[in-house]
Amino acid sequence: MSKIREKNQDLIIEVACRLFALQGYAATKMADIAKEANIPKPNVYYYFSTKDNLYRAVLESVIQPLLDASKPIEQLDDPAEALTEYIKTKLRISRDHPYASKVFANEVMSGAKYLPQDIADGLLQQSKMIVEKFELWIEQGRMVKVSPQHLMFTIWASTQTYADFSWQICNVLNKPALDNNDYAEAAEFLTQFVINGCQLNK
Template identity: 40%
Template sequence: MSEEDEQPRPTRIQQKNRSVILEAALTVFSAQGFRGATIDQIAEAAGLSKPNVLYYFASKDDIYRSLLTGLLDMWLDPLRQIDPQGQPLAEVQRYVAVKLQMSRDYPRESRLFANEVLQGAPLLTEILGGQLREMVDGAASIFAGWIESGQLARVDPHHLIFSIWALTQHYADFEVQVRAVLGEGHDPYAEAGIFLAGLYDRLLKP
């Protein structure tokens, strides 16, 4: 490959501007949805001109896809951290706690991802059937090994993972509803942490 064919590495300013655009896009997409969001809104939220935004990203689709791909990678990371040599119940409980903490720390990201899936995931179908499925199958295989060795109660490992997603991401995707029902003086995430730890302890102890 010649020097002319090599892609120059982005400068710190370019990296910063890309990050600023993606952060602004997250705010706009999570509030307006993909169809309702515009490049003009993203540019305004980023404090940049529309041509400047389009210098870094070819289109709204390009921004959205970059945002979702990065989000999915972050979402999958806790699955990668499951230790096959660890103590089974502790590993599952750690995964539950991390997923709940992510819902608390990244509610916009959770809602954006949920909205994409509810729309049929047109921009993520290939990734969902590839990278995501591969990671989930790997974690489910670890859980299945622990179940077969008698270290966890007999449950379907894939549906165990689905249940963890549902019971943790609910607090981000429906946070307004949760807080409205609980009322003042409650910390939904702290209370959920205690509840879920007890729930999975009772469910999974052999």
């Protein structure tokens, strides 16, 4: 792929992330995206063919990082280390992909009507893997007996909220935007909260 093509595609996806997040899928037109990106509308269709294809690209821009985020849980044997890295990575996704995260959250909250089946299947397989690893740690006596599913939901909610509800968080913190220190403090707090709550053997 040429650098110009890659640059244009990245710009279109970046603009589409913002518009899909702020306006929703149905209300966002390809013409709006082209105008915001300062790219001719035919070029947008040239790169992505349809709005569905562009929407998928937007979802993939955050889905792949989300899928990769669980690698510490899959690969590491120490629960405290794995959960620490998982929480840090999930917060980095909220920091680095805020609009795409909002698009994904909106899609899920609206019933996942436009979520491609292969993406849904990948997310489900990831969830099963996480739950099975939590169950293993519980069986090994390395984690107190908690609901693996609700532990997973709690980590999802507490990390993704920094992207999906950033307006509310910034209002409470009385600042225009979150900075790296905010994310570092959140990671430290959430990690200790989960480790202490699960009574992990460290």
